[in-house]
Amino acid sequence: MRSLFGEDLKRRVREATEIVDLIRSYGVELKRAGRNWKGLCPFHQEKTPSFNVNPEGQYYKCFGCGKSGDVFSFVMAHERVEFPDALRMLAERANIRVEVDPAAVAQAKKDGDWKSYLYRLNRSAAAYYREQLQGGEGERARAYLKRRGISEEMWETFGLGYAPASGNGLVRRLQAQRAPVKALERAGLVGLREDGTPYDYFRDRLMFPICDQQGREIGFGGRVLEEGEPKYLNTRETILFSKGRSIYGLHLAREAIVEQRRAVLVEGYTDVIVSHQFGFRNVVAALGTAVTADHTRVLRRMADEVDVLLDSDAAGENAAERSLTVFFQEALPARVVRLPGAAKDPCDFLLAFGREKFAEALRERQELFDFKFARVARTHDLSKPDGIAKAAKELMDLVSLAPDPVRRAAFRREVAARLNLPEHELRFAQPVKVAVAQGEGGVEEVSQPEHxxxxxxxxxxxxxxxxxxxxxxxxxxxxxxxxxxxxxxxxxxxxxxxxxxxxxxxxxxxxxxxxxxxxxxxxxxxxxxxxxxxxxxxxxxxxxxxxxxxxxxxxxxxxxxxxxxxxxxxxxxxxxxxxxxxxxxxxxxxxxxxxxxxxxxxxxxxxxxxxxxxxxxxxxxxxxxxxxxxxxxxxxxxx
The missing domain is CATH 1.10.860 (DNAb Helicase; Chain A)
Structure with a gap:
C-alpha cells in the first residue's frame, strides 16, 4: 500500500528530531554512558538502567525487555498510535508542515469512496433489519429478546434487528435504491445462486450489527430462532469486516475501558448486551471464542489489563486456555474470571443473581498462569514422575511464549517451585526468538533467521x-x-x-x-x-x-x-x-x-x-x- 506521506517528509522529520531530546521530553532521565545515553526503560519496570540510546545512530534499545527502534517507533510505542499519527506528532514538534503524496491521496480517495459506499449499504441493511424487528414478522425475535431479559432500551442501543425468512426482502430494498449486485455481494449482504440471482445472506435470524470503533456497521451476526445450524452466522470476510480483528461492542465500551484501563472479554453478543444493561460498560466480546493477536493489540491501546470471562462449560474452559496462549505471546496482562453456580454464561448469571454478585465474581480474578497450572494439575497425576514430566513440559511450552526474558525467567522459577524441581532442569521450548546481546538488565530479543x-x-x-x-x-x-x-x-x-x-x-x-x-x-x-x-x-x-x-x-x-x-x-x-x-x-x-x-x-x-x-x-x-x-x-x- 502506497504511503500517504512523501519520503522527503519522513526524512526531514527524522533529521529534525534528536532522539535523546525526544525521549527526555517523555520524562525519561538519561545519563551519558560513553558514546551512548542510558536510563530506566519507559516500557517495563526495572531498577537497574538497561535502556540505551545511541545518538549517532538515532535509535534506542533496551537490554531488559528487548524493545528497540527509532524516533517513530518510540512515539508509536509510548503513545500507542500508528505510524501516520506518530509522523504527524513529530512533525508538529519540529514545526514541519505535513504534506501528503498527491498520487497516494488519489488512490486513497478511490479506495475510500468504495469503502464509504459499503458502509452506506451496511447502514441501510441495519435500518431494514431494525424495521423488521418491530414488524409482524419480528414477533418471534422480540419474544426471544424478552425471554432473555434484554430491555427495549438495549435493542435500540445495540441496533438489534430481524432478518425475515423470505430471503429476498433486503435484496429488493437495496436494489430499489439502485445498489449493484456486485456491491451487495462485496458487502457480504447477499449470496448468489448458480444462475447469478442474489438472495439475502441472513434469513430468519435475530440480527446483531457489528460496528467498528467509530460506530459504523461493518458486518452482522445472526442467531437462529428455532433449531438449526449454524446457531450463529457472521458476515463473510470483506474489506470492512474481519472476524479475527473485530470486537463486538467496542464502540460503546471504548470510553469506559479507557477510563478504567481495564476490559472484560466475554463470549457472546447477549453477554455484552446484558452486561451493559446492568451497568458494566467495559464489557466486549471476541466474535466466537477464539481470541487473536489482533484482538489483544486493539485492546492494548485502551486497557492495561483484560479479564477473560468465558462460558463455564467445557468449551469455555478450552477457549480460556487458547486465549491464555495469545495473551502470553502478546504480553498483555490478563486474568480469568469464573462465575459461581449453575449459570452457564454472564447473561444468565446477571439475570439470575444481579449486579452485586457479578461485580463480586469480577473481583475474584485468577491469574492466567494459576488458571493454567490448575488445569495441568487436573490433567496430570503430579504424584508420579511421568505426570510431573508432562506437566513441566506443558507449562514450559506456555512460559516459552512470553516475549520478555525477565517474565520467562520468573515463570520458570514459579514452575520449578510448584513442581518441586531444580530450575536448571526446566528447558524453554524451541524459541520463536533467540537472545543475541547481553546487558545489565537481561537480553535483547531478535527474530531468528528463517534458514x-x-x-x-x-x-x-x-x-x-x-x-x-x-x-x-x-x-x-x-x-x-x-x-x-x-x-x-x-x-x-x-x-x-x-x-x-x-x-x-x-x-x-x-x-x-x-x-x-x-x-x-x-x-x-x-x-x-x-x-x-x-x-x-x-x-x-x-x-x-x-x-x-x-x-x-x-x-x-x-x-x-x-x-x-x-x-x-x-x-x-x-x-x-x-x-x-x-x-x-x-x-x-x-x-x-x-x-x-x-x-x-x-x-x-x-x-x-x-x-x-x-x-x-x-x-x-x-x-x-x-x-x-x-x-x-x-x-x-x-x-
Whole structure:
C-alpha cells in the first residue's frame, strides 16, 4: 500500500528530531554512558538502567525487555498510535508542515469512496433489519429478546434487528435504491445462486450489527430462532469486516475501558448486551471464542489489563486456555474470571443473581498462569514422575511464549517451585526468538533467521554495518537485492538505497573510526529506509510485524560486531562471502530437490526430467566449489 506521506517528509522529520531530546521530553532521565545515553526503560519496570540510546545512530534499545527502534517507533510505542499519527506528532514538534503524496491521496480517495459506499449499504441493511424487528414478522425475535431479559432500551442501543425468512426482502430494498449486485455481494449482504440471482445472506435470524470503533456497521451476526445450524452466522470476510480483528461492542465500551484501563472479554453478543444493561460498560466480546493477536493489540491501546470471562462449560474452559496462549505471546496482562453456580454464561448469571454478585465474581480474578497450572494439575497425576514430566513440559511450552526474558525467567522459577524441581532442569521450548546481546538488565530479543542462508546473509550485513568502507566492494561481489531472508532483504535494499543516494558509506572524518561509531551511522540510514523499501518488497505481502522485526535486527547488527574480529579484514571478508556462496548453493539445491519431488508426485515426466537435471547441475557445482573453498568456518552466533 502506497504511503500517504512523501519520503522527503519522513526524512526531514527524522533529521529534525534528536532522539535523546525526544525521549527526555517523555520524562525519561538519561545519563551519558560513553558514546551512548542510558536510563530506566519507559516500557517495563526495572531498577537497574538497561535502556540505551545511541545518538549517532538515532535509535534506542533496551537490554531488559528487548524493545528497540527509532524516533517513530518510540512515539508509536509510548503513545500507542500508528505510524501516520506518530509522523504527524513529530512533525508538529519540529514545526514541519505535513504534506501528503498527491498520487497516494488519489488512490486513497478511490479506495475510500468504495469503502464509504459499503458502509452506506451496511447502514441501510441495519435500518431494514431494525424495521423488521418491530414488524409482524419480528414477533418471534422480540419474544426471544424478552425471554432473555434484554430491555427495549438495549435493542435500540445495540441496533438489534430481524432478518425475515423470505430471503429476498433486503435484496429488493437495496436494489430499489439502485445498489449493484456486485456491491451487495462485496458487502457480504447477499449470496448468489448458480444462475447469478442474489438472495439475502441472513434469513430468519435475530440480527446483531457489528460496528467498528467509530460506530459504523461493518458486518452482522445472526442467531437462529428455532433449531438449526449454524446457531450463529457472521458476515463473510470483506474489506470492512474481519472476524479475527473485530470486537463486538467496542464502540460503546471504548470510553469506559479507557477510563478504567481495564476490559472484560466475554463470549457472546447477549453477554455484552446484558452486561451493559446492568451497568458494566467495559464489557466486549471476541466474535466466537477464539481470541487473536489482533484482538489483544486493539485492546492494548485502551486497557492495561483484560479479564477473560468465558462460558463455564467445557468449551469455555478450552477457549480460556487458547486465549491464555495469545495473551502470553502478546504480553498483555490478563486474568480469568469464573462465575459461581449453575449459570452457564454472564447473561444468565446477571439475570439470575444481579449486579452485586457479578461485580463480586469480577473481583475474584485468577491469574492466567494459576488458571493454567490448575488445569495441568487436573490433567496430570503430579504424584508420579511421568505426570510431573508432562506437566513441566506443558507449562514450559506456555512460559516459552512470553516475549520478555525477565517474565520467562520468573515463570520458570514459579514452575520449578510448584513442581518441586531444580530450575536448571526446566528447558524453554524451541524459541520463536533467540537472545543475541547481553546487558545489565537481561537480553535483547531478535527474530531468528528463517534458514541457514538468511543466517549467512545476516552476517554479511553485520560486517557491512561495522566495516562500511567495504560496502562498495561487497556490492560488486554480492547481489544484495536477492537476499532470501525477509528481514535481511529489507535491510539490504534499504542499505543499497542509501548508497545510491550518496548517504553511505558514511563520510565522517571528525569521528573516531571505531566499529560502533560507524555502525551507528549505518543503522541510522538503514532505519530511515526500511519503510519505503517495505513498500517495494516483491513476492510477499508485508505487514507492520515484518518491519518491526527488521528494525530490531538492524539495531542488533549495529550493537554487536562480527565474530572473528581478530582476523584481518580481507580474511574475514572472504570467509563471510564463502559462507554466503555455500549456503546459497545449498539453498538452491534444497529447492531443486523439492521441485523433483513435486514433479514426481504430479507424474509430469518432462517437468521431472528438467528438475532432475537442475538438481544434478547444482550438485556438481557445489562439489567443484567446495574443493576450491577454504575450510568451513565455525558457525557464528545467530541473531
Amino acid at each position: 541457514s542462508l538468511a543466517h549467512a546473509e545476516r552476517e554479511v550485513l553485520r560486517w557491512l554495518f561495522h566495516q562500511p568502507a567495504w560496502i562498495l566492494t561487497t556490492v560488486g561481489e554480492v547481489d544484495l537485492t536477492g537476499f532470501a531472508g525477509v528481514s535481511e532483504r529489507l535491510i539490504a535494499k534499504a542499505l543499497l538505497a542509501a548508497v545510491d543516494a550518496g548517504r553511505l558509506p558514511p563520510q565522517a572524518p571528525d569521528l573516531t573510526p571505531d566499529s560502533h561509531s560507524l555502525s551507528g551511522l549505518v543503522a541510522r540510514e538503514v532505519l530511515a529506509g526500511l519503510e519505503p523499501e517495505a513498500d517495494l518488497f516483491a513476492g510477499k505481502v508485508l505487514d507492520e510485524g515484518d518491519l518491526e522485526r527488521a528494525r530490531a535486527v538492524c539495531v542488533a547488527l549495529a550493537e554487536e560486531g562480527p565474530k572473528f574480529a581478530r582476523l584481518k579484514p580481507e580474511e574475514l571478508f572472504e570467509m563471510l562471502l564463502t559462507a554466503l556462496r555455500r549456503e546459497r548453493l545449498e539453498h538452491e539445491l534444497s529447492e531443486a530437490k523439492r521441485a523433483v519431488a513435486a514433479a514426481r508426485a504430479r507424474g509430469d515426466a518432462s517437468e521431472l526430467e528438467a528438475a532432475e537435471r537442475r538438481e544434478q547441475d547444482l550438485q556438481m557445482t557445489l562439489l567443484r566449489a567446495s574443493k576450491a573453498w577454504p575450510r568451513r568456518p565455525r558457525r557464528m552466533a545467530a541473531t
